[in-house]
Amino acid sequence: MIHPAFEEVTEHHHVDDATFKKRVRNTTILLSVITVIELAIGLAIYNIHKGENPSELLVLMFKGMVCILTLAKAYYIVSVFMHLGDEIRNMIMTIVVPLLLFVWFIGAFIWDGSSYKNLRNKYDRHFKESTMPVKHGAHK
Amino acid sequence: MSTTTTFVQQNKWWTGGKSPFNLEYGKLMMWYFLMSDAFTFGAFLISYGTIRFSQNFWPDPNVVFNAFPGAGHANLPLAFVSVMTFILIISSVTMVLAVHAGHNNDKKGVIKWLIWTIIGGAAFLGCQAWEWHHLITGEHAVLMDGQLNIVGQTTSVNPWGDLVTNEAAIAALAKTPHETLVNLAHLSDHNITHAAAMKMNHDDLMKTVTANLDALHIRKNGPVAFGGYFFGITGFHGFHVFSGVVINIVMLIMTQKDVFAKRGHYLMIEKAGLYWHFVDLVWVFVFLCFYLI
Incomplete structure (x- = not known):
């Protein structure tokens, strides 16, 4: 079925219906399960915050887990639903390599925000006193 | 997938006449x-x-x-x-x-x-x-500028600050205008209709709100951003x-x-x-x- 619009495309992906359906079903289940786990972790964080002495480290670990799970979800959406995984390697690299800028982008800007907070807490007493949360013990 | 891989190995993609990608x-x-x-x-x-x-x-x-x-x-x-x-x-x-x-x-x-x-x-x-x-359109009791206000989440005000102690809330109550007290009374206890709260005098409103402080979950205003x-x-x-x-x-x-x-x-x-x-x-x-x- 060579059509004029297809001329530039030399190889076509043809997946038989059974394989395709299986793949879509598995990915859907996977995405749903990851989302449910994320929600469970979200509720766990909520309950930790409600408790007497919330453990900041535990909350941070849970938040890190949610971030990793989100990246896994993103990978499956892009690779399976958007079929990027089926494209040829050179093309994938033109998308993925520029996105590596995010590694610096996220790190540098989060660091900057945190540094600004520390500087203000050190030199701006009004900022510190008016914004620092008071320890209530149990949150309502 | 496997057919694509073998194809990729066999083909010279950059010789022209076809999409190299x-x-x-x-x-x-x-x-x-x-x-x-x-x-x-x-x-x-x-x-x-x-x-x-x-x-x-x-x-x-x-x-x-x-x-x-x-x-x-x-x-x-x-x-x-x-x-x-x-x-x-x-x-x-x-x-x-x-x-x-x-x-x-x-x-x-x-x-x-x-x-x-x-x-x-x-x-x-x-x-x-x-x-x-x-x-x-949410209605939240927020301690701002020393008095209580009822605000929603907008781009200029954030009602989700730190929780306020009861002492601070009661101190702010004294500076809160009458109309806000009416609304707070209704907000703190939905059995008190707005019309009923309107008829109450200032001291009764203060007492009602003070008695129901916990129901209001009064917070400071949070970061505007x-x-x-x-x-x-x-x-x-x-x-x-x-x-x-x-x-x-x-x-x-x-x-x-x-x-x-x-x-x-x-x-x-x-x-x-x-x-x-x-x-x-x-x-x-x-x-x-x-x-x-």
């Missing part, structure tokens, strides 16, 4: 557009992260987003946003099925799955409209969903008019599909940044 031009350009759009969304979310990390206090999402349509004042953290997330995941799946039907030149299949995708997108937008409305970032980023995402729905409606009309059938291929559905999946992809990160962490 084995992709139709429009589809490749859609990919590059989506990559640039990812940077736009990424920059917004990173800027939100920068501001959040520069603050000593940031609202707990489980406190902010705990409402569900029709559930009144029930505390249901994460419930509604999980509905929204599943709506988008399912509409992404129906889009995959529409694209696949296009591969098989199955016009009926394309129409069926596109309609489901459009319904999913519209449902998501409806949920978002409800959520925005609920946040903006929260509202701008929330409405800005979810609004920008919602705008993408909206344009995705419009694109899918155009695709549906073109399919029904046999435009793609006459052309001999449904490549256009693939490009619309890429855009739609990207909208789902962005939501995954918006969901993470605003609701989960």
Whole structure:
């Protein structure tokens, strides 16, 4: 079925219906399960915050887990639903390599925000006193 | 997959006369557009992260987003946003099925799955409209400038600050204007109708509100940037969903008019599909940044 619009495309992906359906079903289940786990972790964080002495480290670990799970979800959406995984390697690299800028982008800007907070807490007493949360013990 | 790999090894891609990326031009350009759009969304979310990390206090999402349509004042953290997330995941799946039907030149299949995708997108937008409305028109007792106020979540005020001690709340009560006291009395105890609270004198209002302080969950005002970032980023995402729905409606009309059938291929559905999946992809990160962490 060579059509004029297809001329530039030399190889076509043809997946038989059974394989395709299986793949879509598995990915859907996977995405749903990851989302449910994320929600469970979200509720766990909520309950930790409600408790007497919330453990900041535990909350941070849970938040890190949610971030990793989100990246896994993103990978499956892009690779399976958007079929990027089926494209040829050179093309994938033109998308993925520029996105590596995010590694610096996220790190540098989060660091900057945190540094600004520390500087203000050190030199701006009004900022510190008016914004620092008071320890209530149990949150309502 | 395996056939593609062997093919890649055998072919000299850069000898001309064919796409070296084995992709139709429009589809490749859609990919590059989506990559640039990812940077736009990424920059917004990173800027939100920068501001959040520069603050000593940031609202707990489980406190902010705990409402569900029709559930009144029930505390249901994460419930509604999980509905929204599943709506988008399912509409992404129906889009995959529409694209696949296009591969098989199955016009009926394309129409069926596109309609489901459009319904999913519209449902998501409806949920978002409800959520925005609920946040903006919400009534929360907030201690600001030494007195109590009743405010909702907007781009200029944030009612989700740190919880206030009862002593501080009672001190602020003395400086609170009469009209706000009337509203606070009604807010603290819904058995007191607004009309009944209007008839009460100032001292009785003070007593009623003081007795029901716990029901009010009085907070300080939180970081103002929260509202701008929330409405800005979810609004920008919602705008993408909206344009995705419009694109899918155009695709549906073109399919029904046999435009793609006459052309001999449904490549256009693939490009619309890429855009739609990207909208789902962005939501995954918006969901993470605003609701989960």
